[in-house]
Amino acid sequence: MQTLIRGCSQLVTMAGPARPRGGVEMQEIGLVENGALLIEDGKVLAAGDYESVCRVAADGFDAKNVEGRVVTPGLVDAHTHPVFGGSRLDDFERRIQGLSYAEIARMGGGIRSTYLKTQNSKEEDLLKAGEVLLMQMMQSGTTAIEAKSGYGGSVYHELSLLRVLSKLNAQGKMKIVPTLLGAHAVPEGYMSASFAKIVAEEMIPVAASEGLAQFVDVFVEDGYYSHDDARLIASAARQHGLGIRLHVDQLHDGGGAALAAELGAKTADHLEHVSIEGILALKDKGVIPVLLPGSVYCLGSNQYPPARKMIDAGLPVVIASDFNPGSSPVLSLTATMNMACTQMKMLPSEALVACTVNAANSIGLGGQIGSLEKGKSADFVVWNASDYRELAYWVGANLVNQVWVDGVRL
Numbered sequence: 588m589q590t591l592i593r594g595c596s597q598l599v600t601m602a603g604p605a606r607p608r609g610g611v612e613m614q615e616i617g618l619v620e621n622g623a624l625l626i627e628d629g630k631v632l633a634a635g636d637y638e639s640v641c642r643v644a645a646d647g648f649d650a651k652n653v654e655g656r657v658v659t660p661g662l663v664d665a666h667t668h669p670v671f672g673g674s675r676l677d678d679f680e681r682r683i684q685g686l687s688y689a690e691i692a693r694m695g696g697g698i699r700s701t702y703l704k705t706q707n708s709k710e711e712d713l714l715k716a717g718e719v720l721l722m723q724m725m726q727s728g729t730t731a732i733e734a735k736s737g738y739g740g741s742v743y744h745e746l747s748l749l750r751v752l753s754k755l756n757a758q759g760k761m762k763i764v765p766t767l768l769g770a771h772a773v774p775e776g777y778m779s780a781s782f783a784k785i786v787a788e789e790m791i792p793v794a795a796s797e798g799l800a801q802f803v804d805v806f807v808e809d810g811y812y813s814h815d816d817a818r819l820i821a822s823a824a825r826q827h828g829l830g831i832r833l834h835v836d837q838l839h840d841g842g843g844a845a846l847a848a849e850l851g852a853k854t855a856d857h858l859e860h861v862s863i864e865g866i867l868a869l870k871d872k873g874v875i876p877v878l879l880p881g882s883v884y885c886l887g888s889n890q891y892p893p894a895r896k897m898i899d900a901g902l903p904v905v906i907a908s909d910f911n912p913g914s915s916p917v918l919s920l921t922a923t924m925n926m927a928c929t930q931m932k933m934l935p936s937e938a939l940v941a942c943t944v945n946a947a948n949s950i951g952l953g954g955q956i957g958s959l960e961k962g963k964s965a966d967f968v969v970w971n972a973s974d975y976r977e978l979a980y981w982v983g984a985n986l987v988n989q990v991w992v993d994g995v996r997l
């Protein structure tokens with residue numbers, strides 16, 4: 588049975604070349620006024636203006652009128668940390684009182700405190716908490732995510748977090764691309780190099796052979812993991828056929844963008860302190876920058892990553908929530924788009940490209956999601972808005988009217 592979604596004041600198709608969009612292309616959103624979308628068997632059959640889509644429709648289709656609302660592809664969140672135990676409310680208060688991320692970590696807060704709370708949680712409770720968070724993301728318009736482990740702090744617990752992600756993915760609602768972030772904080776009693784070796788030799792082979800991860804990530808920062816640690820982990824990732832994503836240049840310019848370029852990473856994430864040389868290195872080696880304004884905002888900083896310089900250099904920018912309990916308890920990509928526009932001076936069109944087509948490409952799903960084109964998954968959102976720019980404009984409102992995944996309304 589075919590379903591025709593009609594009455595879209597604006598249908599944002601994101602139709603275009605099958606690759607991430609860089610530079611001025613980031614303003615190309617494939618906008619159709621008075622658009623319609625025809626879906627069948629969970630896939631898009633046609634997307635465009637009402638008359639041309641109707642010509643393709645078979646007799647007896649089911650029609651749904653969205654009554655002048657905007658329809659976009661389901662949003663894609665290319666950087667999240669959604670499975671962990673406990674909260675970080677104490678860190679939140681300490682930050683308000685003026686302590687820095689590094690100071691809080693030294694006082695027993697930070698990532699290591701989430702290691703302990705995660706290790707003390709039952710796997711079924713982590714799964715239940717993850718389900719609730721993913722449901723909230725989906726109710727905010729997100730239909731696919733990249734999700735990292737990273738709060739296990741041991742081989743056993745990291746693999747267990749990846750298994751939780753795999754169970755969440757198998758539930759068939761949110762599409763999840765899993766990443767092993769074994770090297771996040773350095774667990775108590777280890778040096779970074781010795782734990783990096785454990786990640787490379789004990790986590791990566793199992794995660795790869797059991798199909799539990801598609802990417803590997805490393806938090807490269809003073810007091811966390813070094814360039815050499817990242818090299819060791821990246822080399823094991825390559826050997827086992829896993830892609831590389833890196834947290835770099837978040838708290839200072841550590842030459843992380845150049846490192847991501849050297850290691851052939853798919854993405855370099857954060858980049859608040861990236862240099863011009865770093866930007867050029869990303870461009871030169873085709874590394875996609877994933878920018879995370881939510882963590883800048885929630886850490887109370889004003890050092891947003893230089894999105895404009897990246898777009899002007901022709902890079903295809905991605906924005907993502909960085910959802911995590913410590914630095915970014917941000918579940919909503921429209922809130923993230925708002926920050927990208929107001930603080931990083933991205934246009935609403937660029938912000939929407941950044942968390943649809945570019946994000947999908949950055950997680951290896953560019954052929955399936957991120958745009959509404961024939962053959963792609965029928966993952967889309969109907970918004971309580973008549974102009975797509977409203978997605979980035981309103982603050983503190985949830986504009987979601989309907990979410991559809993694989994042709995099914997949630």
Ligand code: NIG
Pocket residue numbers: 697698701806834837882909911912913914915
């Ligand atoms: O992406 N920077 C490192 N990792 C997370 C923060 C994790 C945490 O504080 O729990 C981030 O911001």
Ligand code: FE
Pocket residue numbers: 666668834909911
């Ligand atoms: Fe992160």
